[in-house]
Amino acid sequence: MKALRFDGEKLIFENSFAKPVTPAGEALIRVLMAGICNTDIEITKGYMGFTGIPGHEFVGIVEEINAEDQSLLGKRVVGDINCACGNPDCEYCAQNLGRHCTNRTTLGIANRNGAFAEYLTLPVENLLVVPESVSNQTATLCEPLAAGFEILEQVNFSANDEVLIVGDGKLGLLINHAVSTTAAKITHVGKHPDKLELAKANGSQVVLLDQMPQKQYDIVIEATGSASGFNFSLLHTKPRGILVLKSTIASSQNIDMTSVVVNEITVVGSRCGLFQPAIDYLATGVDLSSIISDVFPFDKALEAFEAAKTKGAMKVMLSF
Numbered sequence: 001m002k003a004l005r006f007d008g009e010k011l012i013f014e015n016s017f018a019k020p021v022t023p024a025g026e027a028l029i030r031v032l033m034a035g036i037c038n039t040d041i042e043i044t045k046g047y048m049g050f051t052g053i054p055g056h057e058f059v060g061i062v063e064e065i066n067a068e069d070q071s072l073l074g075k076r077v078v079g080d081i082n083c084a085c086g087n088p089d090c091e092y093c094a095q096n097l098g099r100h101c102t103n104r105t106t107l108g109i110a111n112r113n114g115a116f117a118e119y120l121t122l123p124v125e126n127l128l129v130v131p132e133s134v135s136n137q138t139a140t141l142c143e144p145l146a147a148g149f150e151i152l153e154q155v156n157f158s159a160n161d162e163v164l165i166v167g168d169g170k171l172g173l174l175i176n177h178a179v180s181t182t183a184a185k186i187t188h189v190g191k192h193p194d195k196l197e198l199a200k201a202n203g204s205q206v207v208l209l210d211q212m213p214q215k216q217y218d219i220v221i222e223a224t225g226s227a228s229g230f231n232f233s234l235l236h237t238k239p240r241g242i243l244v245l246k247s248t249i250a251s252s253q254n255i256d257m258t259s260v261v262v263n264e265i266t267v268v269g270s271r272c273g274l275f276q277p278a279i280d281y282l283a284t285g286v287d288l289s290s291i292i293s294d295v296f297p298f299d300k301a302l303e304a305f306e307a308a309k310t311k312g313a314m315k316v317m318l319s320f
């Protein structure tokens with residue numbers, strides 16, 4: 001099969017990579033569409049020390065199932081990227097927290113080949129059927145959108161809460177969609193007037209970074225993808241407020257934790273989320289096409305990666 005492989009130094013487009021053999025309990029999925037994430041770009045800089053096929057945002061067709069239950073055969077699916085060990089003795093799996101299982105593998109990120117290939121395998125239990133009304137492009141946004149919905153599992157949003165979302169990139173905008181399903185009042189701050197327009201169209205107040213007032217918020221969500229986002233976000237969090245961190249940037253930048261202590265701020269780390277709320281939201285017919293900047297045929301995957309790396313790029317997708 002064709003596959004995009006990272007060898008620890010560079011990405012290589014392979015024309016005859018071995019098609020995966022479907023392990024017990026897993027399904028073989030023919031990839032239809034895959035999205036390039038900032039995490040994939042971080043991987044090419046050494047994030048997680050990953051080598052192999054990256055890619056964790058996808059939609060595909062189940063072509064083979066190595067399990068008794070064949071009900072998903074031929075179905076169009078998306079899949080949770082965290083593959084838990086499932087051992088009843090595992091502290092995390094026993095509590096239904098497989099996403100934190102210490103023996104887990106993660107699609108295209110840790111010890112498991114990912115979606116930048118014609119085929120991938122995932123445990124059957126990770127798969128969810130995509131409603132017919134949801135396009136392949138929209139379905140591919142399910143994984144990063146689920147990461148937005150994860151915040152709703154971790155933090156309670158009430159009508160009295162004033163929320164600040166920091167960062168108007170693709171993740172920030174998907175978070176905006178997730179939080180907009182709550183009653184909280186959202187302000188979205190970013191650097192790009194055109195991207196803030198999308199947050200505005202979704203019902204948020206918007207403000208440009210250089211016009212940001214001194215105001216503080218009950219809940220601040222940091223999604224800038226840059227190390228400086230933390231200090232800015234902290235500055236705008238009310239005493240006793242909640243600061244949610246979404247950026248996976250490995251940085252050793254000095255962070256002044258004094259105000260976390262003095263202002264008794266709760267810092268919440270937030271990563272992947274459950275897919276079902278994201279699929280349900282997509283099935284409402286919401287139009288997320290403005291978050292997608294380009295679709296490349298898979299043969300041009302290397303070019304697509306360059307496009308995804310350009311500053312200000314929105315979601316770049318690969319079509320198979």
Ligand SMILES: [Zn+2]
Nearest residue numbers: 037038039144
């Ligand atoms: Zn991602």
Ligand SMILES: [Zn+2]
Nearest residue numbers: 085090093101
């Ligand atoms: Zn486990």
